[in-house]
């Protein structure tokens with residue numbers, strides 16, 4: 001087990017966004033976190049990456065308690081994150097964007113090592129031929145690839161993906177599925193939030209369903225989509 005969450009809790013004013021939440025991510029696993037709007041998925045990711053601190057509960061990464069660590073510390077310890085809204089350094093090239101992460105993601109990396117790692121990440125993410133383009137000249141799919149590449153530049157052991165497929169056409173989403181599988185095959189465990197169900201079906205080894213800040217169900221894609229509690233949670237959303 002690479003990542004474990006126990007009894008996690010986070011309120012905003014009177015609203016309990018995450019409530020007694022628990023989950024684990026195994027080494028080399030791709031785990032989907034799904035759930036209706038407002039279920040607490042993004043808040044969970046923010047707690048994992050250190051953007052928010054929880055009111056209660058514990059997060060461990062490879063056995064280390066990171067519950068109250070800063071985002072920078074978590075990055076150094078091996079948590080990488082890619083966002084739905086991509087924010088590369090627009091005036092820099094693709095190569096430079098990845099190089100920044102490779103230089104600063106871990107302590108004591110030489111420029112030569114960072115350069116080599118950048119080349120490897122660009123190869124893995126299919127951006128080699130675009131390495132010298134400016135970041136503002138990329139297509140949406142290339143933007144997503146760069147977002148994943150920037151997260152990988154910091155050499156994470158766990159990659160958190162926040163709806164990275166949003167806005168992609170179905171054939172592009174399939175390319176993105178292949179990209180995430182290649183990332184896993186390179187030794188990175190992946191936890192992703194996703195609303196596009198075919199992507200969840202094709203990508204996830206296991207699915208955790210959240211509702212009202214807590215875990216409602218977990219299992220294979222086929223088992224959770226047939227779970228009457230999960231069906232009811234999603235139908236409730238449509239009826240709202």
Ligand SMILES: Nc1ncnc2c1ncn2[C@@H]1O[C@H](COP(=O)(O)OP(=O)(O)OP(=O)(O)O)[C@@H](O)[C@H]1O
Pocket residue numbers: 012015016017035036037038039040041042043044
């Ligand atoms: N910074 C914040 N301040 C106040 N309330 C917040 C904040 N972040 C989230 N919330 C509230 O917490 C609840 C959970 O939100 P969250 O964004 O985590 O859900 P989600 O499952 O990611 O939803 P979606 O699928 O729509 O992105 C919502 O009711 C939301 O309005």
